Amino acid sequence: MNNFVFYNPTRLIFGKGSISKISGEIPRDKKVLLTFGGGSVKSNDVYNQVRYALKDHSCTEFWGIEPNPTIQTIRKAVELLKREKSDFILAVGGGSVLDATKLISAAGMYIGDPWDLVLHPALYKESVPYGTVITLPATGSEMNKGAVISNRDTHEKFSFYSTYPKFSVLDPVTTSSLPPYQIACGLADTFIHVIEQYLTKTGESPLMDRWAEGILSTIVEIAPKIREGERSYEYMATFMLSATMALNGFISMGVSQDWATHLIGHELTALKGITHGHTLAIILPGTMWVLRHEKMEKILQYGKRIWNIEDRDNEKAAGMIIQKTADFFTSLGLKIRLSENGVDRETIRVIKERFRKRDYHLGENRSVDAEITEQILNYVY
């Protein structure tokens, strides 16, 4: 096991009717900025519940945070925050609203342009305190300090790290009206968040392996039910809890991490606008196949414990396991070839060139450079 430090002070408030509890979580004297996406929270009653809970708080609203939130939108929110002198932010929506809010809250304490904080992490010092009401299980943003921010001018998408939400409200009822494609992307996102912290080296932590496998098994078990339209409270609650636990540090204690699939996926979103979870489902089978030799032991453990696949021929077993993984994403309703998703060979060339310029060496062994990335992309073309 590697040495590690674990710390996660976010208060999770989980279950039906929990939105009403936010009034007790935000001091009454705070000036609250509410951040929202495009308006779906108005159709599913979340907006009403939030405003009712905060009826005695002073609130300002910022609307219009888009999927893959952009620095262009965030700049406007920061202007509003500073003008209103808001000293608490409540993000209400999916991972995009939460991610944007992390940068808004950080930029609220910074005098320059918010994009500086993305490009130069050392500039980050502190954040305006914030909480979240998450309505889409996927990114895990509700219980970590990470965000991914896009720049519309440069077609770039970068990670940004600030601080944890003070609290996050998870009410599974809020997910009942999500479109099937969002659900599919959320399931894939959750699954692959776990894979990035798991499919690396064997024997680093038997316990973390079991916990990672526990989330994977749970997602495999509930996905077909949810896919078939069975959006019962219990299934959606399990999905929501799984998504949060997949990326809050609970399964990464003392183990190596990968994240190559994510970094490649971000480029597909930045260049082609493909939804984040979907990009991961496209890329992962390629990452697994191209890196199967260095990841072989863990691929075999994963295949045996999650899919019950074993074979005396490791190469053959790995092939079957990777196929099974790809089939799982297909079963969610996702098209998992680049060519099926409007990505051409030119895009592969651009990504390769970007990775070469950034001198990327990704993955737990730092082996994923521009050349390997091209191989991965060609494999899933």
Next chain:
Amino acid sequence: MNNFVFYNPTRLIFGKGSISKISGEIPRDKKVLLTFGGGSVKSNDVYNQVRYALKDHSCTEFWGIEPNPTIQTIRKAVELLKREKSDFILAVGGGSVLDATKLISAAGMYIGDPWDLVLHPALYKESVPYGTVITLPATGSEMNKGAVISNRDTHEKFSFYSTYPKFSVLDPVTTSSLPPYQIACGLADTFIHVIEQYLTKTGESPLMDRWAEGILSTIVEIAPKIREGERSYEYMATFMLSATMALNGFISMGVSQDWATHLIGHELTALKGITHGHTLAIILPGTMWVLRHEKMEKILQYGKRIWNIEDRDNEKAAGMIIQKTADFFTSLGLKIRLSENGVDRETIRVIKERFRKRDYHLGENRSVDAEITEQILNYVY
């Protein structure tokens, strides 16, 4: 899934050499009270590492916290804390030292007798901040707000809840010289902490079930290696992490809990001085057998997933699963019958009478009263 609130702000600092990091965790201007047990930390170098790390801090030492820490000893520590005006406490030792420190830190902010805080939870308001260096994987006290305190005068043992450690240092190297009996009790304690949060109702949270089973499987896997004397860093690190994760709230989100075995076990410690983890190993097979009908579904799930035991006859399967569980505790080197541990029928009568007077109705279904407790104790006699 039941509604829940999860919150755990303890910073875990895990791995070889981590004790050196405590100096950065305690502000330099704090007056630190160091709390210790009987002196084993002097023979295994932990004491030296702590004092070296805090060489620039102002420190006072309190020695002599006993296993099953008593209010009598705690009173003396609180006197010292108040006299020295200490404003940070660092507990160094096993679960007993940590448990005692929780009450010392709470009593440091209370004007009356510390035992008041145990008997009347509503009196608790706040604690002197504290951190821990844990040297014995077992109680999970390093990452929760619970403690168990004994009263030597009344032969009573009660739970007490205050606040979380600011940080806990877990260096598996510190466990290398632990006696085999302590290791056995720690493994049993960890296993049964999980059981109390797991062996209740089925279907409440598939994910929490997987995580609980993940800890159980890990303990079952490493126990024989550790028992055979293989105290490698990796095995002890896995044991240490498992013990912490077994009782920090991570596996109890949204699920029912039991704790009857614990409450009965506490009486065996209070009346007969048997080590806590050992009392649990004695009682659990009795709890499982006497409550097998109400717990049947979960017993079958546990038996199948942990021990690979299945049978078309539920009663027969339950019998085999309970026997296997008892055999596991025996394999740790523990004698698991009351009569083998110096407990007579009179003790059973005393416990029954205490439970009757306290009007206990324990377990997830509140079905464990004085009569059922007597049945459990007679079964394991």
